[in-house]
Amino acid sequence: xxxxxxxxxxxxxxxxxxxxxxxxxxxxxxxxxxxxxxxxxxxxxxxxxxxxxxxxxxxxxxxxxxxxxxxxxxxxxxxxxxxxxxxxxxxxxxxxxxxxxxxxxxxxxxxxxxxxxxxxxxxxxxxxxxxxxxxxxxxxxxxxxxxxxxxxxxxxxxxxxxxxxxxxxxxxxxxxxxxxxxxxxxxxxxxxxxxxxxxxxxxxxxxxxxxxxxxxxxxxxxxxxxxxxxxxxxxxxxxxxxxxxxx
Amino acid sequence: xxxxxxxxxxxxxxxxxxxxxxxxxxxxxxxxxxxxxxxxxxxxxxxxxxxxxxxxxxxxxxxxxxxxxxxxxxxxxxxxxxxxxxxxxxxxxxxxxxxxxxxxxxxxxxxxxxxxxxxxxxxxxxxxxxxxxxxxxxxxxxxxxxxxxxxxxxxxxxxxxxxxxxxxxxxxxxxxxxxxxxxxxxxxxxxxxxxxxxxxxxxxxxxxxxxxxxxxxxxxxxxxxxxxxxxxxxxxxxxxxxxxxxx
DNA sequence: CGCGCAATTGATTGATGTCAATTGGAGTGG
DNA sequence: CCACTCCAATTGACATCAATCAATTGCGCG
Numbered sequence: 001x002x003x004x005x006x007x008x009x010x011x012x013x014x015x016x017x018x019x020x021x022x023x024x025x026x027x028x029x030x031x032x033x034x035x036x037x038x039x040x041x042x043x044x045x046x047x048x049x050x051x052x053x054x055x056x057x058x059x060x061x062x063x064x065x066x067x068x069x070x071x072x073x074x075x076x077x078x079x080x081x082x083x084x085x086x087x088x089x090x091x092x093x094x095x096x097x098x099x100x101x102x103x104x105x106x107x108x109x110x111x112x113x114x115x116x117x118x119x120x121x122x123x124x125x126x127x128x129x130x131x132x133x134x135x136x137x138x139x140x141x142x143x144x145x146x147x148x149x150x151x152x153x154x155x156x157x158x159x160x161x162x163x164x165x166x167x168x169x170x171x172x173x174x175x176x177x178x179x180x181x182x183x184x185x186x187x188x189x190x191x192x193x194x195x196x197x198x199x200x201x202x203x204x205x206x207x208x209x210x211x212x213x214x215x216x217x218x219x220x221x222x223x224x225x226x227x228x229x230x231x232x233x234x235x236x237x238x239x240x241x242x243x244x245x246x247x
Numbered sequence: 248x249x250x251x252x253x254x255x256x257x258x259x260x261x262x263x264x265x266x267x268x269x270x271x272x273x274x275x276x277x278x279x280x281x282x283x284x285x286x287x288x289x290x291x292x293x294x295x296x297x298x299x300x301x302x303x304x305x306x307x308x309x310x311x312x313x314x315x316x317x318x319x320x321x322x323x324x325x326x327x328x329x330x331x332x333x334x335x336x337x338x339x340x341x342x343x344x345x346x347x348x349x350x351x352x353x354x355x356x357x358x359x360x361x362x363x364x365x366x367x368x369x370x371x372x373x374x375x376x377x378x379x380x381x382x383x384x385x386x387x388x389x390x391x392x393x394x395x396x397x398x399x400x401x402x403x404x405x406x407x408x409x410x411x412x413x414x415x416x417x418x419x420x421x422x423x424x425x426x427x428x429x430x431x432x433x434x435x436x437x438x439x440x441x442x443x444x445x446x447x448x449x450x451x452x453x454x455x456x457x458x459x460x461x462x463x464x465x466x467x468x469x470x471x472x473x474x475x476x477x478x479x480x481x482x483x484x485x486x487x488x489x490x491x492x493x494x
Numbered sequence: 495c496g497c498g499c500a501a502t503t504g505a506t507t508g509a510t511g512t513c514a515a516t517t518g519g520a521g522t523g524g
Numbered sequence: 525c526c527a528c529t530c531c532a533a534t535t536g537a538c539a540t541c542a543a544t545c546a547a548t549t550g551c552g553c554g
Contacts, residue, residue: 051485067391071481075399079391091388094381094494099388099486123373133380134341140387141338141346143394144314144326150397151442152322155509186532195398197511202534218519234318238298239346247341402542433500444543449502465551495554502549510541517534524527 008038008111012061012173016085017131019172020138021247027128030121036111041104047088050101054092056112060084063108064185066193069100078193079146080139081105083169091136093118105185130247141239150195153234155204156211158194160233163214165240167223172242179226184219255285255358259308259420263332264378266419267385268494274375277368283358288351294335297348301339303359307331310355311432313440316347325440326393327386328352330416338383340365352432377494388486397442400481402451403458405441407480410461412487414470419489426473431466 010031017023023031038061041047047058047065060082067080067088079100082088088102093115122129145165149158166183170176191201208214213229215222223229230236257278264270270278285308288294294305294312307329314327314335326347329335335349340362369376392412396405413430417423438448455461460476462469470476477484 069391069395071395071399073481077395077399079394091384094377094384095388095488096492096494097485097488097490099483100391126370126376129376130341133383136380136384136387137338137341140383140390141342143387143390144316144347146394147326147390147397147442148316148318148324150394151439152318152324187534188532192398195394198532199512199534200510203510206534234320236346238344241342241344243344245343247343434502435500445500446502446544447542450542453502497554498552500549500551503547504545505547506543506545508541508543510539512539513537515535515537518532520530520532522527522529524525 008036008061008109010034010036010059010061010111012085013059013087015173016135019242019244020134021127021131021244023131027125030124030128034113034117034121036113036117039110039112040107041110042107043104045104046101047104047108047110048092048098048102050098052098053096054089054098054115056114057087057090057092057118058102059087059111059113061109061111064105064183065102065108065110066105066189067100067102068192076192077195078189080143081166081193083166083173084175085173086139087132087135090118090132091139105189127247134241134247138239138241141241145239155194155196155200156207157233159190159201159204159208160213160229161235162194163208163221163223164226164230164233164235164237167221167226168237168240168242172240179223181221182219183221255283255308255356257281257283257306257308257358259332260306260334262420263382266489266491267381268374268378268491270378274372277371277375281360281364281368283360283364286357286359287354288357289354290351292351293348294351294355294357295339295345295349297345299345300343301336301345301362303361304334304337304339304365305349306334306358306360308356308358311352311430312349312355312357313352313436314347314349315439323439324442325436327390328413328440330413330420331422332420333386334379334382337365337379338386352436374494381488381494385486385488388488392486402441402443402447403454404480406437406448406451406455407460407476408482409441410455410468410470411473411477411480411482411484414468414473415484415487415489419487426470428468429466430468 014028014031062084065082066078068078070076149161167176170181187201188198191198213225261275261278309331312329313325315323315325317323396408414423417428434448435445438445460472
């Protein structure tokens, strides 16, 4: 069952953009003036389907989502994790055809904004246009970091790097506190994000716990020593662009 | 020794953009009207340095380049390969700080366009602005494909997938002919792109040759059976967006 | 011919996947 | 409250894959 309504504040998007550059009151008004529909999705539902040709782009308001590709032999790869405030398929505005799908890892809410509306707002504010562009470009930077982890980091550093990344992104979205955040995702899904087998995720998690940098109980992740974990995982937060600059 | 001059046609860029959407005569004029400086780089030189804050973006006119990250322990990961016509650090227009460097894998020529010039042209043509955005978003799609290869494909399928991708990209740039292209890159560099050890690249290449899909002698790569290689590597070219569509 | 670099090979170690079983915890019906 | 069920987490044993170390070969060039 899909719930749809028109009431939804786009505050998470404003918050996310404001982390990277000042967003004026006029720009906030433009954003809040975007026509959109709201959907509530349950864990496992697709927000956007592979091969579809979206005419609207999808913004996550709450919950965790992932981009995933399923190969012919049934193997699955998650190529990105998204947190509230992320415009998960903004790139569909230009790509036209989705080469992957976006799924809900937890129950979540999303706002769908017609491409026509995005173009209208970008015509009013080229700065907002650049901020939208920026958000797709940050997604790309995160993907490069994943490629690096996958190719050249040990299994525990790969996982540790992901934990550091998630923590900073969630903290920026005010969804983390004191090194702790909730990440209600099964180890099998983590496996698909890391490119590991399920068993290997489990053992890597145990290795990481043994270092004392991280505690992970149920869906609560606690970073006990961020500096230590970051050094161990060779994590450099520059690529997240959590810096307010004129763009 | 760095050679610099101001004469350089940006035709490779026009060709690349024209693959994805019609580019009008006016738009071509706008592109050719971009102020820029030209540099000739030798194999191994850096086009753009990690941690730098570019005020111009770099377009490859000829030769192969790569984005690379070097970790503290000396391990290297190549996160993207670029072919002539690619705007390799267009994203620096928004990211401001480079989280990786771009290096020349072969001797090559590049044009550097000041960000101010890009903003000027985008103000004249919002369509060109979207085409620039598109090119960064295609880079992102390629990166997702790399993540998928790295995480969920066998070593030979990973390499096979990369060969299919390079072939189509080079073919689109008119740098391939009859399944054959020149790729003067050492196995050690291929290793850094695939996230393999050098020895493993060598053996994977032998496996792939044994399938009969590919011949790779010196720097000449010949795809003997594209359909077979694509099926074997689960290669679906959709993500390359080599389709002319209104964007 | 001999140098130097890239490609190749062999042997071994270590990391990771697979298969199969067991444990643990939350929810459910009796 | 207890037994039962289901699913996720965990463990053990083993097979494979891939990294490492250490030669050796092949080739272009002075």
